[in-house]
Amino acid sequence: MRTLLLRGMLAGVLAGLLYAVFAYLFGEPAVDGAIAFEDQLAAAAGEVPGEELVSRGVQSTLGLGVAALLYGAAVGGIFALAYAFLAGRVIRFGPRGTAATLALLAFLVVIVVPFLKYPANPPASSIDDTIGQRTSLYVVMVVLSVLLAVGAGALREQLLGRLGGWNATLVAAAAYIVLVGVVMVLLPTIDETPADFPAVVFYQFRLASLGGHVVLWTALGLIFGALVDTHARRAAATA
């Protein structure tokens, strides 16, 4: 279990590294565009630029990199815990297939579904004072998505005997989609983007945000799977 956790965190750090490169190349231009808009607003309002605590140069390189590595390590560790529970119990593929399946499911449940309701926002596109409300709603959305996915997994286990694997999976997925849809309708909408925020910057930012997560979760699933599979081969060879 300990080695599994360490492998997860190692895979997460490597995935975070790839994420940082992608985010630097494709995300930073949009962040810079948003900050240019912010500066424009501030200048129009006659505000004197305040002293920066952390320079833009550090934020867009070292800051982004460290955030990505820590995020990767944390997500990788939690990924390993979920793998330990699901492998051979709920997801019945080999190590690589199980890791890839889990990564795809986690990407959909933890990133894509919450993104549909509360997508990533570039700087200067939200109201500062609503950070508390926006943070709690985002956390509620992620937690409910995960809980409903766990519930769908339990439902699938219940139905396996009667419906078989394929149909049980379809019913569980349909139940998840319907219930998560109800949650999305019930949670309040956040609509704060200034009318004159540059649309191209907005589009590119969100595309880069989602693209970065595709890179991160693909790398996490494939690297973790490769590490665990290598270990399983060695164990099989020495047995």
Place this chain on the structure above:
Amino acid sequence: MSEAAAAPYTPSVPVSIPLREIAPWALFAGVILLSLLYLVGMDQGATSVISGSVLHEFVHDGRHLLGFPCH
């Protein structure tokens, strides 16, 4: 057919790890990892465990791009 000839490795469904073995790890590592996620994604935003805003500013770009709510 000698026994020394290595049989081709076929990946099998891994044997599941007993829940009793996972539980303590899930609890302790889970708490630590979620705290780390909170520090990277949310501290010095809606809530602050560490005072100031240097942490927020340092991981600023990562927060926005990873999709966490930020200013």
